[in-house]
Amino acid sequence: MRSRDRKDLFPGALELMVLQSLRQEPRHGYALAQHIKRVSNDLLSVEEGSLYPALQRMLRNGWLKARWGTSASGRRVRLYALTDKGHSHLTHEVSSFERMLEGIRLVLGPAAAARAWKP
Amino acid sequence: MTWIRDLFARRALERDLAEEIRQHLDEKIDDLMLQGLSRDEASRLARREFGNVTLLEEQGRDVWRWPFVEDGLADLRYACRQLRRTPAFAFAAIATLALGIGASVAMFSVVNAVVLRPLPFPASDRLVTIESRDRRGPEPDTLSYPTFLDFRSKSKAFERIASFRDAGLTLSSRGLSLQLRGQIVSWDFFQTLGIEPAAGRWFLPEEESPGARVVVLSHETWTSVFGGDHSVIGAPVTIGAVPHVVVGIAPAGFNFPLSSRPDQIWTTLAHDASSDTVTPMTRQRGARVLHVVARLAPDIAIEEAHAQLDVLAAAIARDEPDQNKNIDRTYVTPALERLLGQSRDAVLVLWAAVSLLMLTACANVASLLLARITDREREFTLRLAIGGSGGRIIRQLVTENLVLAAIGCSVGVGVAVMAIAWLLPMAAEMLPRAQDVGTDLRVLSFTVALALMTVLLISAPAAFRVARGRFTRPLGAGARATTDDRQAARGVLVAGQVAVSLVLLTGATVLAASFVRIVKRDLGFEPRHLMTFSVSLPSVRFPLDRQVQFVGELIERLEATPGVTAASGGMPLPLEGDEINVSFEIEERPSAPSERPHSNMAIVTPGYFATIGAPVIAGRDFTATDDEKHGRVLVVNQAFAERFFPGQSAIGKRIKPGATSRRDNGSVSREIIGIVGNARQELLATHPEPIYYFPYKQLPWGAPSLVVRSNLESAALESSSRRIVAELDAEVPVHSVRSFEDVLSRGLMAPQLEMLLIGSIALIALLLTATGLYGILSYSVLRRTREIGVRVALGAPRAWIVSMVVRQVLTLVMTGIILGSLTGVAANAVLRHRLGMTGPPLAPLLALACFLMALTAAFASYVPARRAASIDPTEALRNE
Numbered sequence: 001m002r003s004r005d006r007k008d009l010f011p012g013a014l015e016l017m018v019l020q021s022l023r024q025e026p027r028h029g030y031a032l033a034q035h036i037k038r039v040s041n042d043l044l045s046v047e048e049g050s051l052y053p054a055l056q057r058m059l060r061n062g063w064l065k066a067r068w069g070t071s072a073s074g075r076r077v078r079l080y081a082l083t084d085k086g087h088s089h090l091t092h093e094v095s096s097f098e099r100m101l102e103g104i105r106l107v108l109g110p111a112a113a114a115r116a117w118k119p
Numbered sequence: 120m121t122w123i124r125d126l127f128a129r130r131a132l133e134r135d136l137a138e139e140i141r142q143h144l145d146e147k148i149d150d151l152m153l154q155g156l157s158r159d160e161a162s163r164l165a166r167r168e169f170g171n172v173t174l175l176e177e178q179g180r181d182v183w184r185w186p187f188v189e190d191g192l193a194d195l196r197y198a199c200r201q202l203r204r205t206p207a208f209a210f211a212a213i214a215t216l217a218l219g220i221g222a223s224v225a226m227f228s229v230v231n232a233v234v235l236r237p238l239p240f241p242a243s244d245r246l247v248t249i250e251s252r253d254r255r256g257p258e259p260d261t262l263s264y265p266t267f268l269d270f271r272s273k274s275k276a277f278e279r280i281a282s283f284r285d286a287g288l289t290l291s292s293r294g295l296s297l298q299l300r301g302q303i304v305s306w307d308f309f310q311t312l313g314i315e316p317a318a319g320r321w322f323l324p325e326e327e328s329p330g331a332r333v334v335v336l337s338h339e340t341w342t343s344v345f346g347g348d349h350s351v352i353g354a355p356v357t358i359g360a361v362p363h364v365v366v367g368i369a370p371a372g373f374n375f376p377l378s379s380r381p382d383q384i385w386t387t388l389a390h391d392a393s394s395d396t397v398t399p400m401t402r403q404r405g406a407r408v409l410h411v412v413a414r415l416a417p418d419i420a421i422e423e424a425h426a427q428l429d430v431l432a433a434a435i436a437r438d439e440p441d442q443n444k445n446i447d448r449t450y451v452t453p454a455l456e457r458l459l460g461q462s463r464d465a466v467l468v469l470w471a472a473v474s475l476l477m478l479t480a481c482a483n484v485a486s487l488l489l490a491r492i493t494d495r496e497r498e499f500t501l502r503l504a505i506g507g508s509g510g511r512i513i514r515q516l517v518t519e520n521l522v523l524a525a526i527g528c529s530v531g532v533g534v535a536v537m538a539i540a541w542l543l544p545m546a547a548e549m550l551p552r553a554q555d556v557g558t559d560l561r562v563l564s565f566t567v568a569l570a571l572m573t574v575l576l577i578s579a580p581a582a583f584r585v586a587r588g589r590f591t592r593p594l595g596a597g598a599r600a601t602t603d604d605r606q607a608a609r610g611v612l613v614a615g616q617v618a619v620s621l622v623l624l625t626g627a628t629v630l631a632a633s634f635v636r637i638v639k640r641d642l643g644f645e646p647r648h649l650m651t652f653s654v655s656l657p658s659v660r661f662p663l664d665r666q667v668q669f670v671g672e673l674i675e676r677l678e679a680t681p682g683v684t685a686a687s688g689g690m691p692l693p694l695e696g697d698e699i700n701v702s703f704e705i706e707e708r709p710s711a712p713s714e715r716p717h718s719n720m721a722i723v724t725p726g727y728f729a730t731i732g733a734p735v736i737a738g739r740d741f742t743a744t745d746d747e748k749h750g751r752v753l754v755v756n757q758a759f760a761e762r763f764f765p766g767q768s769a770i771g772k773r774i775k776p777g778a779t780s781r782r783d784n785g786s787v788s789r790e791i792i793g794i795v796g797n798a799r800q801e802l803l804a805t806h807p808e809p810i811y812y813f814p815y816k817q818l819p820w821g822a823p824s825l826v827v828r829s830n831l832e833s834a835a836l837e838s839s840s841r842r843i844v845a846e847l848d849a850e851v852p853v854h855s856v857r858s859f860e861d862v863l864s865r866g867l868m869a870p871q872l873e874m875l876l877i878g879s880i881a882l883i884a885l886l887l888t889a890t891g892l893y894g895i896l897s898y899s900v901l902r903r904t905r906e907i908g909v910r911v912a913l914g915a916p917r918a919w920i921v922s923m924v925v926r927q928v929l930t931l932v933m934t935g936i937i938l939g940s941l942t943g944v945a946a947n948a949v950l951r952h953r954l955g956m957t958g959p960p961l962a963p964l965l966a967l968a969c970f971l972m973a974l975t976a977a978f979a980s981y982v983p984a985r986r987a988a989s990i991d992p993t994e995a996l997r998n999e
Binding site: 057 | 132135136138139140142143145146147168169170171172175176178179180181182183
């Protein structure tokens with residue numbers, strides 16, 4: 001049941017994107033959703049709501065912390081920020097993700113890799 | 120242990136989550152409205168892009184929980200609430216399951232102890248029994264010594280072959296005499312079974328030769344008689360007045376031909392190898408007295424061994440046509456199967472019956488549950504519609520059923536324990552290894568597996584329904600099917616149950632009626648205050664005259680005991696089931712030997728009829744002077760007189776019986792001097808059997824059993840009897856002491872057990888039928904709520920609604936009753952044939968069974984019918 005929100009992504013992709021987005025600045029849920037949608041070119045379209053179970057998971061793992069605050073538009077929102085643990089997890093995930101990508105590239109060859117990334 | 124902290128912080132977390140999701144949607148709607156959408160459109164789009172709020176919120180909450188455990192606990196609490204809310208349903212379901220599980224567990228512990236456990240010997244699956252097969256009939260027969268010895272020396276298929284036969288042996292040691300249950304065995308009997316002695320050694324091959332006098336004692340005899348003294352080994356003991364040497368002690372608990380009373384002593388076949396008067400048994404091809412157990416040689420299959428023995432048997436049949444012409448084949452059977460004999464089949468048939476009951480119980484509870492699901496359909500549909508997951512609902516249903524099964528199982532185990540405690544003592548005499556029935560790991564695992572299977576079976580239909588309902592029945596679809604194929608299938612199931620219960624009920628009433636008849640039966644004598652015991656008088660020490668004298672003195676002394684009103688001797692005694700059947704010639708109607716009539720006989724002392732309370736109807740009883748110096752006489756019972764001398768007086772007639780005394784040198788003519796009432800020899804026989812009585816002094820075949828009538832307590836009488844015998848001869852053992860009331864109740868055990876077993880199963884079946892009917896009717900009323908509502912709204916009277924439900928019951932029950940009656944009549948014929956009963960007439964019993972069934976049906980349909988009648992049309996229609 002819990003894995004249903006990831007069905008369109010590889011495991012951990014949503015987490016990776018959230019952590020990366022929060023590295024720049026603390027954001028609240030709606031802002032995060034908009035940000036991810038924008039920077040991913042709507043490519044990785046997920047239900048917006050599936051963000052929340054993922055956020056809860058990351059809170060529980062101690063990668064994020066949350067506090068109630070006020071947004072730029074003056075709304076009362078819950079702001080998420082990266083913890084130290086979240087930082088190191090992101091670094092680790094990014095490097096292993098890059099290693100994996102490199103591996104895929106080598107297997108598929110430059111042409112195939114280019115096709116795969118520019119459909 | 121963060122989860123403990125989490126548990127406390129949870130409420131805040133869940134509030135936060137709900138709040139921020141709401142904020143998210145608000146912000147999104149605002150954004151969309153800024154882009155020019157109306158509030159409605161924006162709201163719809165926002166929700167669509169967000170996804171299933173309920174489900175996502177649930178998933179978000181799940182992150183913080185031990186969802187499986189916590190949901191389980193919540194489900195459990197909810198399940199208990201649900202059950203408490205519908206006590207009638209809970210009771211019906213739990214009772215059904217408890218009965219089914221109870222019967223299954225009880226029966227399985229019997230199957231486990233009796234059938235499933237191997238024999239307690241190494242590689243016991245290699246043990247087989249060998250019997251001979253007569254061309255004239257399929258009944259397996261015992262072997263004679265010469266045949267056994269031929270098999271042993273010529274067959275290559277066995278590692279070892281051993282013989283054994285029952286023999287009562289009198290053990291005298293240190294001034295004490297005991298009658299023991301013994302076996303006369305070939306030397307490697309114990310080695311064949313593969314066990315080691317607890318002390319000493321087993322027999323040696325040379326100890327089979329005539330003149331060898333050795334015994335092995337059971338552990339129980341060794342400890343109770345000799346106090347477990349090791350010096351007994353190698354010491355002399357007296358067996359039947361002949362000195363023997365104890366060579367070994369069998370291990371504790373050793374019980375080879377599985378018996379309710381294990382053997383106590385073993386000696387070798389040397390015992391049968393010598394005789395002063397006749398050809399020793401070991402050399403008589405026609406004396407078929409041996410049981411044979413063998414261990415298959417390695418790599419030999421049982422079929423191969425069987426084929427080899429058949430060849431040997433055929434050769435013997437050719438070489439010894441006089442005795443063995445027709446005995447040219449053998450039976451080789453796995454030992455356990457053979458030792459269990461018919462009880463194995465009986466146990467397995469009962470097991471099958473009980474399993475069927477269990478399946479029916481599950482089907483009925485499943486049907487009850489379906490009715491409940493229908494009742495709660497709106498709840499589930501709503502939960503599905505607002506995004507609750509189907510899996511979650513199914514899990515909750517399964518949890519509810521788990522609770523049902525758990526309670527049903529606990530109650531069922533209680534039922535099983537009680538059933539075993541109640542029935543087993545009655546079965547102990549008839550069922551090998553019954554004393555071992557109990558709870559072990561296998562029974563426990565079976566119980567747990569059964570409970571889980573039950574949950575699965577009863578949950579499946581409802582779960583299927585929910586899973587299907589999720590896709591085919593959106594909220595608000597008011598149209599409902601009013602007919603259903605499965606409804607018909609359930610109807611067939613219930614009608615079948617009615618039929619089966621009716622057959623069982625009929626059987627139970629017939630058995631009960633026959634049992635009452637047996638209990639009320641005139642025994643022809645007075646069993647109260649009557650006791651019997653036996654003495655062993657070995658012929659070495661008690662030649663004929665001495666034996667007759669001893670019995671005479673014993674009876675005199677017994678009669679002189681204060682409190683004793685009468686004492687005498689007789690064999691065989693009434694109700695014991697032993698019989699001696701001998702042919703005779705009626706002098707006024709001479710006939711060829713093969714044409715002569717035959718009848719049971721007994722040997723009694725004077726005063727026997729007065730002692731047991733059988734009236735002398737004509738003529739006289741025997742007197743002390745009816746001895747070998749006076750005329751040969753007989754007394755016959757009424758049945759004998761009526762059978763063989765119909766329409767005339769039997770007194771004064773002369774017959775020539777085949778039973779002869781060594782002193783008479785052949786058959787002598789005897790005069791019938793008296794006719795007595797029909798004292799029953801065999802309790803379960805339908806009619807009193809003819810029997811003719813010989814005076815003991817004219818036919819001293821062996822010491823008769825003693826019968827004593829007194830107003831003493833049985834313990835006091837037993838001790839004074841033992842004292843009197845000891846005073847006469849300290850080495851004569853007293854055994855088989857029992858009151859005739861015990862003999863009677865023991866004789867009643869088999870029919871009683873039969874009646875109780877069939878009665879219990881019938882009762883369970885009846886109760887199951889009731890829950891089955893209740894379930895299917897409740898379900899059908901619920902399914903037709905709308906239809907009934909419409910009918911009531913259109914003016915159908917309540918009585919018509921009730922009659923609609925009643926019609927359904929009637930169709931089901933009548934179908935069942937017709938089927939059941941037909942089968943019942945057939946089953947009754949079989950039962951009667953077996954019971955040898957002429958009455959009681961079937962019709963009233965069948966009517967009684969039908970009445971019980973109808974009563975049960977009426978009871979089961981009362982609640983659904985009332986519910987149907989009380990359906991409020993506005994309510995029923997608004998519900999949709």
